[in-house]
Amino acid sequence: MPKAEEYKNPNLELIEVIITGNQEISPGVHLISWKRTHDFHPGQVVKITADPKIAPRIYSICSGNDEPEIRVLFNVKEDGLLTPKLAGMIPGMKIRTTKPYGSFKDGKEPAWWIATGTGIAPFYSMFRSGISENKTLIHGVRQLNQFYFEDELEWSLGDRYIRCCSQEQSCNVFPGRVTHYLNQINDLPTTINYYLCGKALMVVEVRDLLISRGVPYQNILAEIYF
Amino acid sequence: MKESLFGKTLNDLTTLAVELGLPKFTGKQMAEWLYQKDISSIEEMTNLSKKARELLAGKFEFGLIDSTKVQESIDGTKKYLFPTNKGKFIETAMIPDDDRKTVCVSSQVGCKMGCLFCMTGKQGFQGQLTAGEIVNQIRNIPEWHEVTNIVYMGMGEPFDNLEEVLKSLEILTSEWGFAMSPRRITVSTIGIVPGMLTFLEKSEAHLAVSMHTPFDDERQKLMPVQVAYPLAEVIHEIKSWDFGRQRRVSFEYIVFKGLNDSPRHVQELCKILNGIKCRINLIRFHPIPGTPLVGTDENTLQKFKEKLNDKGILTTIRASRGQDIYAACGLLSTKELGG
Ligand SMILES: Cc1cc2nc3c(=O)[nH]c(=O)nc-3n(C[C@H](O)[C@H](O)[C@H](O)COP(=O)(O)OP(=O)(O)OC[C@H]3O[C@@H](n4cnc5c(N)ncnc54)[C@H](O)[C@@H]3O)c2cc1C
Ligand code: SF4
Numbered sequence: 001m002p003k004a005e006e007y008k009n010p011n012l013e014l015i016e017v018i019i020t021g022n023q024e025i026s027p028g029v030h031l032i033s034w035k036r037t038h039d040f041h042p043g044q045v046v047k048i049t050a051d052p053k054i055a056p057r058i059y060s061i062c063s064g065n066d067e068p069e070i071r072v073l074f075n076v077k078e079d080g081l082l083t084p085k086l087a088g089m090i091p092g093m094k095i096r097t098t099k100p101y102g103s104f105k106d107g108k109e110p111a112w113w114i115a116t117g118t119g120i121a122p123f124y125s126m127f128r129s130g131i132s133e134n135k136t137l138i139h140g141v142r143q144l145n146q147f148y149f150e151d152e153l154e155w156s157l158g159d160r161y162i163r164c165c166s167q168e169q170s171c172n173v174f175p176g177r178v179t180h181y182l183n184q185i186n187d188l189p190t191t192i193n194y195y196l197c198g199k200a201l202m203v204v205e206v207r208d209l210l211i212s213r214g215v216p217y218q219n220i221l222a223e224i225y226f
Numbered sequence: 227m228k229e230s231l232f233g234k235t236l237n238d239l240t241t242l243a244v245e246l247g248l249p250k251f252t253g254k255q256m257a258e259w260l261y262q263k264d265i266s267s268i269e270e271m272t273n274l275s276k277k278a279r280e281l282l283a284g285k286f287e288f289g290l291i292d293s294t295k296v297q298e299s300i301d302g303t304k305k306y307l308f309p310t311n312k313g314k315f316i317e318t319a320m321i322p323d324d325d326r327k328t329v330c331v332s333s334q335v336g337c338k339m340g341c342l343f344c345m346t347g348k349q350g351f352q353g354q355l356t357a358g359e360i361v362n363q364i365r366n367i368p369e370w371h372e373v374t375n376i377v378y379m380g381m382g383e384p385f386d387n388l389e390e391v392l393k394s395l396e397i398l399t400s401e402w403g404f405a406m407s408p409r410r411i412t413v414s415t416i417g418i419v420p421g422m423l424t425f426l427e428k429s430e431a432h433l434a435v436s437m438h439t440p441f442d443d444e445r446q447k448l449m450p451v452q453v454a455y456p457l458a459e460v461i462h463e464i465k466s467w468d469f470g471r472q473r474r475v476s477f478e479y480i481v482f483k484g485l486n487d488s489p490r491h492v493q494e495l496c497k498i499l500n501g502i503k504c505r506i507n508l509i510r511f512h513p514i515p516g517t518p519l520v521g522t523d524e525n526t527l528q529k530f531k532e533k534l535n536d537k538g539i540l541t542t543i544r545a546s547r548g549q550d551i552y553a554a555c556g557l558l559s560t561k562e563l564g565g
Binding site: 045101103200203216218220223224 | 337340342347348350351386420443446451452453516519
């Protein structure tokens with residue numbers, strides 16, 4: 001199997017792949033899959049398009065690096081160009097994707113993974129790839145049904161899996177946003193790495209908060225779904 | 227609220243004229259009134275028939291938006307605050323310099339890109355600007371007849387609002403519009419590759435790329451975009467593009483103390499820019515609240531510049547302007563006004 005594309009080589013040509021599954025795992029949120037064509041590092045992304053007229057969009061890989069399929073988690077933007085099309089595709093149909101690439105990668109050191117919404121994808125990929133031993137995962141969503149892969153993550157990570165929900169309440173779920181959760185922790189570790197993934201505002205607010213609590217900016221790596 | 231005429235291209239104006247049953251040439255007449263003359267209402271478009279003006283005014287408004295606040299720096303730089311059609315706010319800087327007047331326009335309300343050193347990035351994203359709202363930042367300041375240069379370096383990432391930015395460039399550079407030379411316009415990006423390629427194809431304006439360090443691991447801590455569009459990909463695309471003799475590509479480089487100001491950086495810059503006819507603009511860092519970053523000292527800055535020039539890369543230091551009114555590079559923000 002060819003190696004994952006390191007981002008030093010920017011020649012990311014589109015290749016045609018056949019969809020093997022497309023499941024709506026929560027209202028408006030899909031998990032789409034195809035047979036893996038390349039190795040990748042968990043945390044990497046692919047570019048995808050379903051139509052030559054639509055410029056490829058970027059998606060985090062949301063599957064383990066030794067699984068036979070690549071999966072991607074996306075939410076449907078009703079007025080978006082690509083995601084409504086992707087949502088309507090069924091197994092057997094073709095999409096075009098690049099080789100995996102990107103540098104949002106974690107290693108063996110202890111780290112906190114902080115995500116909102118579909119920003120959980122790279123962390124779930126890391127988790128499925130066996131990189132979760134000394135990691136804490138904090139996932140922020142608006143509604144309870146947006147805690148994708150919740151059962152599996154709770155089972156495996158236990159107390160190291162923290163759920164924050166801003167608009168609904170439930171036991172074992174912190175009532176509020178990720179930033180509120182972090183704010184009420186007195187001793188945030190300052191020597192570990194922090195990985196942030198999701199919308200811009202969450203990323204900049206959490207990054208500011210971590211820096212204000214003494215975390216060196218060099219310990220913070222962010223991926224923004226712009 | 228009525229639709230604005232201001233911000234429409236000649237094509238748009240001609241189409242709407244025909245749809246209203248007006249002669250086709252009304253489109254061109256409207257364009258000239260909108261972009262070349264000092265009027266602010268449809269009523270003042272006096273070479274259009276009264277009936278035509280009434281028809282237009284029934285459906286459209288002229289569409290200029292007045293600034294609500296102006297601040298002036300001790301160095302003469304002015305910062306204008308403009309409301310947007312959606313009730314948000316943007317800032318525009320006008321920088322006078324000898325016989326030049328440069329306007330630094332915003333392309334978005336806030337920004338999605340989250341660069342660590344930027345005040346706009348801290349604000350998050352509140353919305354896209356229309357072409358009209360972009361061009362309004364030039365047309366609706368008192369100095370508009372004296373503007374010599376335009377830089378898309380205000381709030382936002384221009385190629386994250388590509389369609390409207392291209393439309394604004396068309397208005398600024400067309401004969402029927404502001405008739406400015408594209409060589410007096412620079413669009414700055416952090417390297418959104420698909421947008422950059424479309425811009426290179428469809429516009430003649432200069433390109434500036436915010437680099438800030440040639441090393442991937444350092445860049446991704448400063449600029450999350452590095453994860454999505456690595457610098458290597460940006461440089462690769464620039465190397466494959468024929469810029470011709472007149473068009474310029476430059477790299478913006480904020481110099482941080484102990485982070486990106488070493489001989490190792492000079493060496494790597496030479497390596498990755500080898501084969502590109504370009505210049506580097508070194509920028510002094512203007513600290514933002516809570517930042518862990520520190521600007522380099524003057525001595526190192528000068529040395530860094532000299533080393534790059536010695537290696538054959540044309541390098542200049544950009545003068546800091548408007549710092550006392552938060553109009554300098556990286557300081558624009560309307561967060562306190564709710565975007
Ligand atoms: C590094 C990275 C990783 C990402 N990973 C994921 C992921 O794992 N999962 C995921 O769901 N997403 C991810 N994204 C986001 C993804 O790339 C797409 O942006 C998203 O899916 C929307 O695509 P779309 O074509 O449906 O919408 P688009 O057509 O791109 O539109 C997006 C939004 O912009 C608005 N819009 C479109 N055109 C205009 C216009 N002309 N003027 C004003 N507004 C307009 C639309 O209303 C829509 O709400 C990632 C992005 C990045 C950069
Ligand atoms: S530097 Fe430009 S792209 Fe980066 S956050 Fe600021 S406005 Fe956005």
